[in-house]
Amino acid sequence: MRKVYEIQNVRKVYKKGKKLANEDITFDVHEGEILAILGPNGAGKSTLVKQMVAQSKPTSGQITLYGRDVIRYSSDVAQRVGYYAQESWALANLTVQEAIFFTARLRGINRIDAEHLTRLWIGKFDLSSIADKMIKRISGGQRRLAGLAAVMAGDPEVLILDEPTNELDPVKRKLVWDLVREKNREQGTTVLLVTHNVLEAEQVVDRVAIIDHGKLQVIDSITNLKNRVDPRLKVEFTLLSGYREQAEQLLSQWGAVETLSENRVQMLVERDEVSRLVSNITEHLDQLSCEAYKIVPPSLEDVYIKLGGGNRDEHQ
Numbered sequence: 001m002r003k004v005y006e007i008q009n010v011r012k013v014y015k016k017g018k019k020l021a022n023e024d025i026t027f028d029v030h031e032g033e034i035l036a037i038l039g040p041n042g043a044g045k046s047t048l049v050k051q052m053v054a055q056s057k058p059t060s061g062q063i064t065l066y067g068r069d070v071i072r073y074s075s076d077v078a079q080r081v082g083y084y085a086q087e088s089w090a091l092a093n094l095t096v097q098e099a100i101f102f103t104a105r106l107r108g109i110n111r112i113d114a115e116h117l118t119r120l121w122i123g124k125f126d127l128s129s130i131a132d133k134m135i136k137r138i139s140g141g142q143r144r145l146a147g148l149a150a151v152m153a154g155d156p157e158v159l160i161l162d163e164p165t166n167e168l169d170p171v172k173r174k175l176v177w178d179l180v181r182e183k184n185r186e187q188g189t190t191v192l193l194v195t196h197n198v199l200e201a202e203q204v205v206d207r208v209a210i211i212d213h214g215k216l217q218v219i220d221s222i223t224n225l226k227n228r229v230d231p232r233l234k235v236e237f238t239l240l241s242g243y244r245e246q247a248e249q250l251l252s253q254w255g256a257v258e259t260l261s262e263n264r265v266q267m268l269v270e271r272d273e274v275s276r277l278v279s280n281i282t283e284h285l286d287q288l289s290c291e292a293y294k295i296v297p298p299s300l301e302d303v304y305i306k307l308g309g310g311n312r313d314e315h316q
């Protein structure tokens, strides 16, 4: 598989405050993949992507884009990478449509195509009602959508999106994830996402890197990561009020039961045991006083909590 980025032993110490933000980070980004970088606040995620787009120079180590050092060949980054930063003030004095149009033009797209792309992305991001407003005069969420539209309209080969869905309502968050997926599927765009939105990211990404305290804790496919954590399935029960103990007694004949709350319990079962458990449950549904039950596979959130993101306090 062709490597888009190669990140080798990257370390970053911010002079101000002598803060070690990244340490010994090594991984590759593969062409055509969607890779998420997850990690708690202050873990060093934004620092890493700023180095990948040559906005910050590693204290040591090297980052290459299609084999060329990003600091030495920073014009490659400008040409090939669309970077959406958390705070992006460069476009504040432009209208939404100017921001999209000029970003496309800066990428070398001719005027007619840039006009077409501007209309297209205003439509896709549902921005027509604010197309003539200045970016500094629209809401935080609208600004985020306008910024994303500008980055995507430039049709870069690589998209790096730092927290693309922060501040967005659920409908707009879904729209952003759908458009990211569409771009990846239809144009083969390589996408690197920094996000705290673990549950939503799971629907979109191929691989995940977890960073904590500036270090890469793990990078792997979602399936492999889930297998590392606990491949068992959770069976969650909601019981009628007052019947939990009775239900627990019955369920414990079929496996270990964990109390979650006054009327909720769960069991962890191996995949090949699920069908037997389900037939036991359906046979004894009345005795269980069960309002509802559901089978839940391990989620990316379980992985995140186990392998990095949830361990913040333990390290401090």
Ligand SMILES: Nc1ncnc2c1ncn2[C@@H]1O[C@H](COP(=O)(O)OP(=O)(O)OP(=O)(O)O)[C@@H](O)[C@H]1O
Residues within 6 Å of the ligand: 014, 015, 016, 017, 019, 020, 021, 039, 040, 041, 042, 043, 044, 045, 046, 047, 048
């Ligand atoms: N310009 C800077 N000067 C000094 N220290 C900095 C600077 N930028 C970030 N840091 C520090 O480096 C560490 C990593 O910050 P970074 O912004 O990369 O984390 P992050 O994982 O992106 O966090 P968040 O999820 O909260 O955005 C933090 O301790 C932060 O305070």
